[in-house]
Amino acid sequence: MSDANDTTTFRTATRVGEMTVEPADPARDAALLHGWLTHPASRYWEMGDLTPTQVRDHLTTVTGDDAQDGWLLRHQGTPIAYAETYDPARTVLDGLPPDVLDHRPGDLGMHVLVAPPPPAQGPRPRIPGLTDAVMTTVLRFCFAAPARPAAPAPAHGNGRGALRVVVEPDARNRPIHAKNAAAGFRVLRDVDLVTDGHTKRARLSVCTRDDFAASPLGDGTGPLGAEPAAHLRPALADAAHRHLVAKALAEFTHERLFLPRPSDPVAALEAAREVTHDDPREYVLVLDDARGHGRVTYRFSARRYPLEHWVIDESSLRRTRAVPDGGPSGADERQAPVDALELVAELQPLLGIPEDLLPTYLEELSSTLAGAMAKREREALGTSPSSPGLVDALAGADAAGAFQAVESAMTEGHPGFVANNGRIGFSLSDYRAYAPERAARLRLMWLAARREHTHLSLGAGQSEPALYGTASSAAELSGAERAAFADRLTARGLDPGDYLYLPVHPWQWEHRVAITFAADVAREDLVPLGPGADEYTPQQSIRTLFNTTRPDRHYVKVATAIQNMGFLRGLSPKYMRDTPAVNDWVADVVTGDETLRRARFEILREVAAIGYTGDVYHRTRDNNPYRKMLAALWRESPLPRLAPGERVATMAALLHRDTSGTALATSLIRASGLDAAHWVRSYLDAYLYPLVHCxxxxxxxxxxxGENLVLVLRDHVVTRTFMKDIGEETAVLGPRALPAPVQRVRAVVPDDEKALAVFTDMFDGVLRHLSGILAADGVLPTARFWTIVGDVVDRHHDEHPAVAARHGRELGVDLRAQTFAHSCLNRLQLRDTRQMVDLTDQASSLIYAGRLTNPIGATVPA
Known part of the structure; x- marks a missing residue:
């Protein structure tokens, strides 16, 4: 029996008690193993005719070979099984062709032999579940990490560190096939294996760590145990539901779809939409459930701020349902769970979602809910840092690492939209692999797209050789990638010169390119070349990818045909033909303006765009989503432009609260050492001032x-900004002369509508939320916040008299107007969850709900 202190022994707890694994000893174990091998139950090992000496010789051979090992398993000290592990590429499976078994680093072969069962009436009782425990133990042992050199063995012993286990049992051995299946093995195929002149028909099967962890035998009790969808748990769900219900009540009220009333009957008589108060007060919303389930009442505590902004205390939310005739207990109301999906169903008459689109909206909301649970779980486990942890990261030496730590830690998504993480089309495994908050790395799939059907647009200073790397070492493809891609085309008898290289998201390849564009792949207009070398992490916009291998290289934005926030997230090859030209023109305007140069306001140019149009979908009469599935663009990274000591984070981070409720903006202000007013002024000088000037x-x-601005921070203070997403989300709102390729961004609108670029997109879309966070945290009252906003607008007015002369109370854009049109985002999504607006005429798609009082409209500059 092994010594309990022997670090060469692997130990694990199973349902039938402790199991151990130790190296086999030929002298000690040969006789025992001979008795097992000669039993009829072991016939598939085909060693039943060996003598004890031959069994000892076999054990000696196995234990003396550096390509294989023998192991004895004990159950509570009693020998119960024998296992062999081996390098499949050097022993049994050596020579198998790649199409049968693609030998990988980390592969480990395995055989297992369980001791014959004791007689039914014997002295040792049979133990139900023992063979399951043996298989569980062997797999845990195979996958567990080995002890590091000069370090103690893990507490459970010294494992083999496999990434994948390979087995090849006799194809006739049905019991072991069932046991392998229960452990997560996937059958590849039946093969003929020749060993010592004997041919065996074997069932080749493999099992990864994840396969085993998800299997019935990977039950969570061992070092690799994992629960499928572990984030979908009641405690996490309750917090996520409360957050979404609070947000839905706040944002739908903000968009004037209903108005909760104060609980105090006297105050209810004086209720108005524009009431503000910094102290939390009790409110009630009574709904008649359209499904005939009776009256539903929501009660909660809330603060109310300018721009009809509600901040609801999530913990205060209570939902009750009316009980007919008082119910058996005589009560008029019964407590009901706070549930975001139920809330939308109850609000349906007020929200006005078309009945045929209601399930789609509920699906997007359900996906948002699931994502919220997963984000909470990651932070609880310490996988995602808290707000103070992000502040520490931004003070560290790794600018790229801090940038991506902030990006992946965001829990909210768009601050205004309720269903903001729909991602319809992603499976659970897709979510784990590609959602930005998972921070998983991925490699782009590269296609060769036939040049005659593909358009590559290049910005100023760009060229095809510079982009792909034939004339530059700092390019998107390395020399090894270019050589490999050219070789793969040549091997097909194709000329690499006839093709352009198109990156696609791995999800898009798997779900769309290989299926929806199968004909294009088959006729070699699209040729799959395999994954690239660089690893990327997805950004908050999902389809924008940051190069983590070479952070100074460009972002890549690709099409992903998933439904998210009212749009299919594609890219139009036709639309993107002029994208680099639009970016160049905007860059020239920005760099040519002295005010913007002083503010150090910059844009991140989209320097190249590529789109394939050789598919049949481009030959249909009407526009359709399939025309937006094969395109990509490259955008500059901010990192090469940073000075020493500068750090970057997307502006969405300022609206982030971690799961404990700590706001990142509040944490940054406190870490900066500045008073809140000075910190906010510096931020507005970097954000509001240059955009007002533009x-x-x-x-x-x-x-x-928030996601389109990259903030530059020094000592936790915002000092300047980068603007991105220029090609798709820039507009010229006046009649000024434009070059032909830039004409598409012109949208001449009246001056009051032009002002909405500040009022709706900045005041209501960003600053409303930030001011609410700082006020609720007791950092800066909203009155002081909006005074600073007005001061920044006035400063621009005073410093630019010629511009101000064109924009005053009687003429032009008046940012001190008393009110402005209340443009509503959720109403757009509620109206049509498939496509919120017509991207070719966005202004006409907008929905208004009266007018909002301008929080800086109380005073007028001289």
């Missing part, structure tokens, strides 16, 4: 929401 001086409007 609008008033150049009629140039961006989509300046």
């Amino acid at each position: 609008l008033l001086a150049h009629d140039l409007a961006f989509m300046p929401h």
Whole structure:
């Protein structure tokens, strides 16, 4: 029996008690193993005719060979099984062709022999589940990490560190096939194996760590145990539901779809939409359930701030349902769970979602809910840092690592949209692999796209050789990739010169290219070349990918045909033909303007775009989503432009609260050492001031929401900004002369509508939320916040008299107007969950709900 302190012994707890694995000893174990091998139950080992000496010789051979090992398993000290592990590429499976078994680093072969069962009336009782425990133990042992050199063995012993286990049992051995299946093995095929002149028909099967962890035998009690969808748990669900219900009540109220009333009957008589108060007060919303389930009442505590912004205390939410005739207990109401999906169903008459689209909206909301649970789980496990942890990361030496740590830690998504993480089309495994908050790395799939059907647009200073690397070492493809891609085309008898290289998301390849564009692949207009070398991490926009291998290289934005927030997330090859030209023109405007140069406001150019149009979908009469599935663009990274000591984070981070409720903006202000007013002014000087100037001086409007701005911080203070997503979300709102390729971004609108580029997109879309966070945290009252906003607008007015002369109370864009049109985002999604707006005429698609009082409209600059 092995010594309990022997670190060469692997130990694990099973349902039938402790199991151990130790090296086999030919002298000690030969007689025991001979008795097992000669039993009829072991016939598939085909060693029943060996003598004890021959069994000892076999054990000696196995234990003396560096390509294989023998192991004895004990159950509570009693020998119960024998296992062999081996290098499949050097022993039994050596020589199998790649199409049968693709030998990989980390492969480990395995055989297992369980001791014959004791007689039914024997002295040792049979133990139900013992063979399951043996298989569980062997797999745990195979996958467990080995002890590191000069380090103690793990507490459970010294494992083999396999990444994949390979087995080849006799094809006739049905009991072991069933046991392998229960352990997560996947059958590859039956093969003929020749060993010592004997041919065996074997069932070749493999099992990865994840396969085993998800299997019935990988039951969570061992070092590799895992629960499928572990984030879908009641405690996490309750917190996620409360957060979404609070957000839905706040944002739908903000969009004037209903108005909760104060619980105090006297205060209810004076209720109005624009009431503000910094102290939490009790509110009630009574709904008549359209499904005939009776009256539903929501009660909660909330603060109310300018721009009809509600901050609801999630923990205060209570939902009750009316009980007919008081119910058996005489109560008029019964407590009901707080449930975001039920809330939408109850609100349906007020929300006005078309009945045929309601399930789609509920699916997007359900996906958002699942994502919220997963984000909470990751932070609880310490996988995602808290807000103070992000502040520490931004103070560290790794600028790229801090940038991506912030990007993957975001829990909210779009601050205004309720169903903001729909991702319809992603499976659970897709979510784990590709969702930005998972921070998993991926490799792009590369296609060769026939040049005659493909358009490559290049910005100023770009060329095809520079982009792909034939004329530059700092390019998107390495020399090894270019050589490999050319060799693969040549091997097919194709000329590499006839093709352009198109990156696609691995999800898009798996779900769309190989299926929806099968004909294009078959006729070699699209040729799959395999994954690239660089690893990327997805950004908050999912289809934008950051190069983690070479952070100074470009972002890559690719099409992904998933439904998210009212759009299929594709890219139009036709639309993107002019994208680099639009970016160059905007860059020239920005760099040519002295005010913007002083503000150090910059854009991240989209320097190249590629799109394939050789498919049949481009020959149909009407436009369709399939025309937007094979395109990509390259965008500059901010990292090469940083000075020492500067760090970057997307502006969405300022609206982030971790699962404990700690706001990143509050944490940054406190870490900076500045008072809140000075910190906010520095931020607004970097964000609001240059964008106001772009609008008033150049009629140039961006989509300046949180994910499209990259903030540059020094000592935790925002000092300047980068604007991105120029090609798709830039508009010229006046009649100024434009080059032909830039004409597509012109959208001449009245001055009051032009002002919405500030009022809706900045005041209501970003600053409303930030001011609410800082006020609720007791950092900066909303009155002081909006005074600073007004000061920044006034400063621009005073410093640019020529511009101000064109924009005043009677003429032009008046940012001090008393009110502005209330443009509603959720109403767009509720109206049509498939496509919220017509991208070719966005202004006409907008939905308004009256007018909002401008929080800086109380005073007028002289």
